[in-house]
Amino acid sequence: MIITLIVKPLLISHMKTNRFNTNTRNYKRDLTMKKLKSVTLTLALMCSTILLAQTININPKVKGSVVGSNLYGVFFEEINHAGDGGLYAELVKNRNFEEHVIPSGMKFKDGFAVAPHSLNYEHGGYSDWKIKWDMDSLKMDGWKVRGDAGQEITSENQLNPNTPNAMRLEMRSTGVVLENSGYWGMRIIGNDKYDLRFYVNPQNFTGSITARIVSINGDVLAEQSFNIAKSDKWEEHTAVLSANATDYKAKLELVFSNSGKVYIDYVSLFPQNTFKGRKNGMRPDVAQMIANLNPGFFRWPGGCIAEGATLENRAKWKETLGDPMQRQSEWILWNYHSTWGFGYHEFLQFCEDIGAAGMFVANVGMSCSVRNGDWTEDYEPYLQDIIDAIDYATAPTSNKWGAKRAAAGHPEPFNLKNVELGNEQVGDHYAQRYNYFYRILKAKYPQITFISTLQLSPSREKLEKADMIDPHWYVNAGFFYDNDRLFDKMERGKYDIYIGEYAVISEANMNSALAEAAFLTGVERNSDLVKMASYAPLLQNNNRKDWPTNLIWYDNQKAMGRASYYVQQMYANNRPSYNIESSNAEPERNLSVGKIGFVGSDVQSMVRNFSVKDANGKVMVEKKPVESLRKIERQSSNRWIGKQIINLLDGVSVNGGIVEFEVRLLESEVEAPRFDTNRKPRKVTLAPVFIFGSDENANDYFILTIPQVIGDRTVMTMSRATNGEANIDRNPGGSNLKMELNKWFKIRIVFGKHNQMSVYMDGDKVFEQIATIPSGHYTITGYDEKTGEIIIKVVNSTDKEYTPTININAASVKSNGIVVTLSSLSKKDENTMNEPTKIVPIITEYNKFKKKFIYTFKANSFSILRIKTEL
Numbered sequence: 100m101i102i103t104l105i106v107k108p109l110l111i112s113h114m115k116t117n118r119f120n121t122n123t124r125n126y127k128r129d130l131t132m133k134k135l136k137s138v139t140l141t142l143a144l145m146c147s148t149i150l151l152a153q154t155i156n157i158n159p160k161v162k163g164s165v166v167g168s169n170l171y172g173v174f175f176e177e178i179n180h181a182g183d184g185g186l187y188a189e190l191v192k193n194r195n196f197e198e199h200v201i202p203s204g205m206k207f208k209d210g211f212a213v214a215p216h217s218l219n220y221e222h223g224g225y226s227d228w229k230i231k232w233d234m235d236s237l238k239m240d241g242w243k244v245r246g247d248a249g250q251e252i253t254s255e256n257q258l259n260p261n262t263p264n265a266m267r268l269e270m271r272s273t274g275v276v277l278e279n280s281g282y283w284g285m286r287i288i289g290n291d292k293y294d295l296r297f298y299v300n301p302q303n304f305t306g307s308i309t310a311r312i313v314s315i316n317g318d319v320l321a322e323q324s325f326n327i328a329k330s331d332k333w334e335e336h337t338a339v340l341s342a343n344a345t346d347y348k349a350k351l352e353l354v355f356s357n358s359g360k361v362y363i364d365y366v367s368l369f370p371q372n373t374f375k376g377r378k379n380g381m382r383p384d385v386a387q388m389i390a391n392l393n394p395g396f397f398r399w400p401g402g403c404i405a406e407g408a409t410l411e412n413r414a415k416w417k418e419t420l421g422d423p424m425q426r427q428s429e430w431i432l433w434n435y436h437s438t439w440g441f442g443y444h445e446f447l448q449f450c451e452d453i454g455a456a457g458m459f460v461a462n463v464g465m466s467c468s469v470r471n472g473d474w475t476e477d478y479e480p481y482l483q484d485i486i487d488a489i490d491y492a493t494a495p496t497s498n499k500w501g502a503k504r505a506a507a508g509h510p511e512p513f514n515l516k517n518v519e520l521g522n523e524q525v526g527d528h529y530a531q532r533y534n535y536f537y538r539i540l541k542a543k544y545p546q547i548t549f550i551s552t553l554q555l556s557p558s559r560e561k562l563e564k565a566d567m568i569d570p571h572w573y574v575n576a577g578f579f580y581d582n583d584r585l586f587d588k589m590e591r592g593k594y595d596i597y598i599g600e601y602a603v604i605s606e607a608n609m610n611s612a613l614a615e616a617a618f619l620t621g622v623e624r625n626s627d628l629v630k631m632a633s634y635a636p637l638l639q640n641n642n643r644k645d646w647p648t649n650l651i652w653y654d655n656q657k658a659m660g661r662a663s664y665y666v667q668q669m670y671a672n673n674r675p676s677y678n679i680e681s682s683n684a685e686p687e688r689n690l691s692v693g694k695i696g697f698v699g700s701d702v703q704s705m706v707r708n709f710s711v712k713d714a715n716g717k718v719m720v721e722k723k724p725v726e727s728l729r730k731i732e733r734q735s736s737n738r739w740i741g742k743q744i745i746n747l748l749d750g751v752s753v754n755g756g757i758v759e760f761e762v763r764l765l766e767s768e769v770e771a772p773r774f775d776t777n778r779k780p781r782k783v784t785l786a787p788v789f790i791f792g793s794d795e796n797a798n799d800y801f802i803l804t805i806p807q808v809i810g811d812r813t814v815m816t817m818s819r820a821t822n823g824e825a826n827i828d829r830n831p832g833g834s835n836l837k838m839e840l841n842k843w844f845k846i847r848i849v850f851g852k853h854n855q856m857s858v859y860m861d862g863d864k865v866f867e868q869i870a871t872i873p874s875g876h877y878t879i880t881g882y883d884e885k886t887g888e889i890i891i892k893v894v895n896s897t898d899k900e901y902t903p904t905i906n907i908n909a910a911s912v913k914s915n916g917i918v919v920t921l922s923s924l925s926k927k928d929e930n931t932m933n934e935p936t937k938i939v940p941i942i943t944e945y946n947k948f949k950k951k952f953i954y955t956f957k958a959n960s961f962s963i964l965r966i967k968t969e970l
């Protein structure tokens with residue numbers, strides 16, 4: 100039996116306010132008991148569970164920042180066969196016989212493609228980057244010869260110099276078959292038409308070549324014969340093949356009626372049924388999935404491939420123009436070749452077709468620093484290349500590059516709005532370069548947003564002027580749950596933020612979707628600062644996964660969105676015109692167990708004289724060395740902390756207490772970070788990490804870095820670990836500390852009320868933070884001027900229903916409205932190819948909206964309430 104009572108508030112609660120355009124902390128911890136008029140206590144007989152009343156107060160009259168139409172966009176990169184074997188509709192794999200060609204600028208040596216011995220711009224050493232190269236199997240990638248014949252991939256007889264290789268086929272009998280199995284088979288749809296195009300240099304061959312599409316069961320779905328007479332010239336053959344049935348694992352065969360020697364090159368089978376019927380276009384279902392995200396912008400070509408494993412290997416947009424047969428394919432650092440069939444022009448056209456603005460990522464003369472990292476000081480060719488790219492997209496046809504665009508069939512300018520100068524380039528070296536490029540480019544193209552790749556690192560302070568910076572977060576779910584308030588505190592005015600890449604990568608399920616949804620409440624709330632965001636990567640062919648989590652999955656038969664996909668879609672489809680003020684009252688969650696300790700493999704030599712006093716000043720631990728603490732080996736594979744020892748002190752609570760110790764920084768040689776298999780150990784500064792509020796198994800706790808050297812600054816950061824993974828906040832909350840190596844400093848950490856902590860170094864206060872334990876409820880509210888609706892977005896990441904009272908301070912509220920809900924029974928659930936719509940947004944009508952109403956948000960849900968409101 101359940102009894103519901105209304106009583107006066109008994110417990111401390113706190114209120115989060117959604118304010119805008121301010122640097123002030125939004126946590127209003129003192130607006131608590133007196134603000135809550137009453138709470139509902141639900142007492143279950145024989146059970147002491149207490150549910151506190153929770154409220155969401157919405158004030159549509161207090162207008163926040165405009166939420167721009169570009170806020171939610173998409174990130175495309177050729178990774179996971181996103182383009183070839185994905186969005187780009189070509190069916191033949193290795194159509195130009197170039198797949199074995201080693202990356203531009205590299206040399207083939209002892210089974211490896213080896214990058215030039217050049218200095219790496221980031222760490223100043225030599226990366227000597229290389230990659231295993233299986234030349235023989237790559238030559239025949241996608242291809243098979245059946246029958247009595249010999250074959251060789253050779254450049255001795257070239258169709259065109261850009262793609263020098265072709266297949267030489269020497270047939271000793273009739274009926275030899277050259278077969279292409281496509282990208283894990285070919286997607287052939289009954290009654291659809293396919294453009295076949297191939298080139299033959301017949302040499303001494305006279306007879307016929309029959310091209311046929313064959314199903315996995317050997318049925319011929321379409322065929323066409325071509326008569327060939329001996330010649331030493333390259334000849335083009337084309338036909339339209341009409342499929343008589345559907346098969347998703349079909350292949351293309353060329354059957355030779357006679358013996359003889361021929362050269363074959365550029366074999367293409369291209370569906371006529373493409374997105375918007377474009378020639379050399381996109382696979383319709385995959386393209387539609389992207390269009391259904393309603394993206395404000397589309398980014399191309401990446402990602403790291405824009406940088407290249409070496410500078411020569413970078414993406415070169417000019418080589419992606421014109422007849423696809425002439426396009427030089429290039430190995431991209433996700434370890435396969437891109438045909439560049441989805442080239443610069445196709446990218447701009449696709450943006451237009453889905454109504455998105457273009458974002459071009461340009462190389463600025465630097466390759467990827469976690470690969471070879473080579474660079475050039477000769478800026479001019481790179482600068483000119485960017486100028487030409489912008490002109491190709493936007494200049495009038497009187498301009499040389501504008502004329503090329505017109506010749507390619509698009510005299511009108513394309514909507515290219517953003518250019519990122521590099522991708523994930525780091526450090527002061529890059530900052531200087533950005534400054535140079537920016538000065539010239541911005542003066543010439545004031546309408547374009549020029550994005551700097553610098554993240555929230557100290558080097559960004561070296562930017563003279565930037566339109567935007569581009570922080571990336573590939574993290575665990577805990578990071579996003581903990582950082583919904585990250586941007587609230589950030590300084591405005593210097594540059595805006597574009598979150599170019601973000602995703603939970605530690606798991607793919609409803610938990611990641613909810614964590615991303617929680618984080619996006621903060622993005623939308625801070626839309627005066629965060630102007631654009633794109634989940635990454637976008638696409639994954641399910642036969643090939645280069646990255647842990649990707650948004651849209653497909654095979655040859657179907658395409659589907661993960662739960663995260665629907666989060667993106669819900670945000671984009673329910674973007675308000677501007678934010679409105681709201682606040683959530685929630686019971687405060689205090690540090691619970693309060694165990695404390697250190698993390699670090701060499702803590703013993705970095706910490707000494709460690710002591711703890713409790714809230715009453717009673718000495719709990721007196722001047723201990725850290726060796727005396729209990730040791731737990733941490734199993735996490737976390738990128739930043741890794742597998743390390745945790746030293747814990749049992750039974751000592753820090754709540755209200757004081758922790759003191761002495762600390763020094765050491766220099767050490769460390770292993771390379773996870774992406775870089777080639778990089779040698781390098782000197783870094785080691786610092787211990789102080790943890791507190793830990794649970795029994797040291798899985799969940801707060802982390803204070805004491806302090807960490809980032810670039811040329813020493814900073815403190817505080818973050819949380821959940822499930823043994825650190826949710827690193829890469830925006831340091833600490834100040835510019837000067838810490839010398841090998842010198843002992845006194846640290847004093849004072850824990851106050853409401854999880855407030857202050858850190859003193861040699862007597863000076865250097866850091867202040869609140870150890871916030873998230874409630875699992877996240878809200879952002881806005882107003883849609885077009886429809887006159889307030890839009891309330893609520894994430895409930897807990898396993899329990901969330902039943903707040905919603906108060907809307909408006910003249911009137913219409914009772915009928917719309918609710919969109921994405922939910923699942925378990926946070927471990929995810930859509931799959933077999934169950935692609937297990938988790939999808941459900942749209943329902945709701946007729947009980949009032950100025951004050953109680954709404955039940957499902958457990959594990961992301962909900963959007965659209966309520967007609969007169970302000």
Ligand code: AHR
Nearest residue numbers: 401402403404523635636
């Ligand atoms: O999205 C995958 C990769 O992650 C991108 O290529 C790169 O920019 C980032 O490191």
